[in-house]
Amino acid sequence: MGDISHSYGQDIDLSAGGDFLYVEDETQQHVIKRLLTAAGADLWSQTYGAGLGQFVGQPLNLISINNAILSQIYQEASVAQLPAPSITVTQQNTILVVNISYTDVTTGETQALSFSLGS
Numbered sequence: 001m002g003d004i005s006h007s008y009g010q011d012i013d014l015s016a017g018g019d020f021l022y023v024e025d026e027t028q029q030h031v032i033k034r035l036l037t038a039a040g041a042d043l044w045s046q047t048y049g050a051g052l053g054q055f056v057g058q059p060l061n062l063i064s065i066n067n068a069i070l071s072q073i074y075q076e077a078s079v080a081q082l083p084a085p086s087i088t089v090t091q092q093n094t095i096l097v098v099n100i101s102y103t104d105v106t107t108g109e110t111q112a113l114s115f116s117l118g119s
Contacts, residue, residue, distance in 0.1 A: 035069060057094055060091045087099070
């Protein structure tokens, strides 16, 4: 049985009939969780989490954001280190838009991941 789908910061994802939805791409869910978890918030793994939320509302610092993303995404075993993930971060008012392209180790396929932070 796969992982139950959960949208970060929201409830567990349910189908129209009320059944649990399962994750189609576990790597993407794990990467998003890792990037949005505050740095050091996991008591059992103090190096877990990029804490991207800390960058919302701050002057855009692409180097710091890219470094935070890369340092965490490389810790996911299913993300290939070569070719290196491609990261694009833009700011639209107070919203950070993050686009990541990476190679999945298990399938060898390039995966695209996009999400936004802020309001």
